[in-house]
Amino acid sequence: MSLPNNSLSYRDAGVDIDAGDRLVENIKPYARRTMRPEVLSGIGGFGGLVEISKKYREPVLVSGTDGVGTKLKLAFELNRHDTVGIDLVGMSVNDILVQGAEPLFFLDYFACGKLDVDAATEVIKGIAAGCEQAGCALIGGETAEMPGMYPVGEYDLAGFAVGVVEKANIITGDNVRPGDVVLGLASNGAHSNGYSLVRKIIERSKPDLNARFDGERTLADCIMAPTRIYVKPLLALMQKLTVKGMAHITGGGLTENVPRVLPQNVVAKLDSKAWHTPKLFDWLRAEGNVAQQEMFRTFNCGIGMVVIVAEQDAAAAISQLTAAGETVWAIGTIQARSGDEAQTQVR
Numbered sequence: 001m002s003l004p005n006n007s008l009s010y011r012d013a014g015v016d017i018d019a020g021d022r023l024v025e026n027i028k029p030y031a032r033r034t035m036r037p038e039v040l041s042g043i044g045g046f047g048g049l050v051e052i053s054k055k056y057r058e059p060v061l062v063s064g065t066d067g068v069g070t071k072l073k074l075a076f077e078l079n080r081h082d083t084v085g086i087d088l089v090g091m092s093v094n095d096i097l098v099q100g101a102e103p104l105f106f107l108d109y110f111a112c113g114k115l116d117v118d119a120a121t122e123v124i125k126g127i128a129a130g131c132e133q134a135g136c137a138l139i140g141g142e143t144a145e146m147p148g149m150y151p152v153g154e155y156d157l158a159g160f161a162v163g164v165v166e167k168a169n170i171i172t173g174d175n176v177r178p179g180d181v182v183l184g185l186a187s188n189g190a191h192s193n194g195y196s197l198v199r200k201i202i203e204r205s206k207p208d209l210n211a212r213f214d215g216e217r218t219l220a221d222c223i224m225a226p227t228r229i230y231v232k233p234l235l236a237l238m239q240k241l242t243v244k245g246m247a248h249i250t251g252g253g254l255t256e257n258v259p260r261v262l263p264q265n266v267v268a269k270l271d272s273k274a275w276h277t278p279k280l281f282d283w284l285r286a287e288g289n290v291a292q293q294e295m296f297r298t299f300n301c302g303i304g305m306v307v308i309v310a311e312q313d314a315a316a317a318i319s320q321l322t323a324a325g326e327t328v329w330a331i332g333t334i335q336a337r338s339g340d341e342a343q344t345q346v347r
Contacts (some may be wrong), residue, residue, distance in 0.1 A: 003059035003338045014147025019115045023143055026121045026304065030128035034138045038104060041139075048139030050105050050162075058167035062101035065160035071195040074202075076154050078209065081119045082198050083156065083226040085126025086133070090227030091250065092161035093134040096306065097231050097263065098246035100171040100238060101163030103136035108159040113150035125227070133229040136161060146239060163269045169238070173245035173261035174307070180244060180334040181314040182258075182268050186327035187234040187304030190284075193251045194298045198223065198256035201288040214279045222280045230305045234325035237307075241316060245308040251298040256297055258306055259343035262334075268308075268347045270332035277302045306332065 011017070040049035048297055051061045052174070066085045075084050085108075093103040093208040108127050108294050110120060120143065131138045141159075150156065190198060202223075237243060273278050285291060293334040309317050314330055321328045337343065 009220060013147070014114060016115060016145065018242075019117050019145075023115065023117050023124070024118050024185070026117065027128070030125050031138045034128055034131040034136065036104065038108065038134075039137045039139055040329055045120045045140070045181070048105060048107065050137070050139060054197065054297065056166055056243070058162060059164045061161060061165045062096040062099050062163045062165055064092040064095035065158065066192075067156070067158045068192050069195055069223075070199060071192050072088060072155070072157065074195065077294075078220055080220070080224050081122040082126050083224060083284055084275040085123045085128070086130040086226035086229070087132025088157050088159045089127055089134060089136075089161070090229045091192050092159055093130075093136060093163070093229060093231055095250070096161055096163045097234055098171065098248050099165060100169050100243075102235055103134050103161050103163040103231060105137045105139045106131050106159060106161045107139060108141035110141065110155060110157060111150065112155035114152060115145045116153070117144065119154070122123040123155070127159070130226075130229060132322035134161075134231040136163070136231075144153060160323055162171055170242060171261075174263060176262055176266055176308050176334055178242045178266060178334055178336045179311055180308050181311050181330055182270060182323075182332040182334065183307040183309065183314065183317060184270075184329050184331035185230060185305040185307065185321065186228070186250070187230040187278075187300045187302055188330075189222055189278060190299055191227040191250070191279050191304060194253075195288070197288065197298055198284065199331060200288075201284055205287040207287075213283075219283075222278070228304050230326070233321055233326050234305070234307070236324060237317060238337060240320060241309065241313045243307060243317075245306075247306040249303055249306060249310055253295070253297045253305060254300050254306075254346055255293070255342070255344045261308070262343050264331045265337050266334050266343070267337045267341060268332055268344045270344065272296075272301070272346050275302055275329040276327075276329045292335065293346075308333075
């Protein structure tokens, strides 16, 4: 039976199934590089199958989900799509890491109005690169082409990670005590938080984003630097000594995130002079006339991950993390809390 001349197709409605198929084929080789022995099925099925390694006696699953936020608006404006996928992975795997979990697998959700296969391929290549950095498998995802939902050239990203930790080794922060040392691991920049303020500052100051800013790097390079993924060095550290608490410094900065891993009877006293603050944060503070304490509760200010260890383990922890390629400082100490004072204080 022939179709009437005014018949419509899905493509007429703005959804190109063939483009989606091309994207899946484009990303398969990158996803394959992330596979782990536990993965039983990956890209292409209705669901990904992953078994839990027999090395765990009492395995506990730990999950986390996040997006990239308004940093994506800068990615669109700068036509830089290759690193936001790393941001997407980093935000979730660093979160589950702080409870001692080894990330097992990751899934993403990519939504757009009209699918640009080249840009989407760059994004998902970045997701695969982030998974490689974290040692987790990219086992699937969803590409949603939804005409009318997003402006031309824009998209949204979300993702989630699932990891596993031995029940006896879950890190809760309950054993943090006065006298413990707070270590700070360097960030790559603002990571994926505070970008509504970053964009407001850019709007006000109208800088040349392509001008050299920090050495050979442009201001755009510094602003778009991807979230640092701390998984492998910190999993290795946990094999060698007792990590009492960890905090991923995301939205809420240093002053809002560190208290999440502290018992009620202690406070973390941090010395901002103990670490190097990247030039980007000095620029943001000056151009936006942002108060210093507002900086500490909005941005990571150069510290992407906080690790709390016993005083006698601090030197060994710094040595091991430095050997693994991290930049680490002893940035403060844990002290007894007096009344209802703020649990993290940066001076």
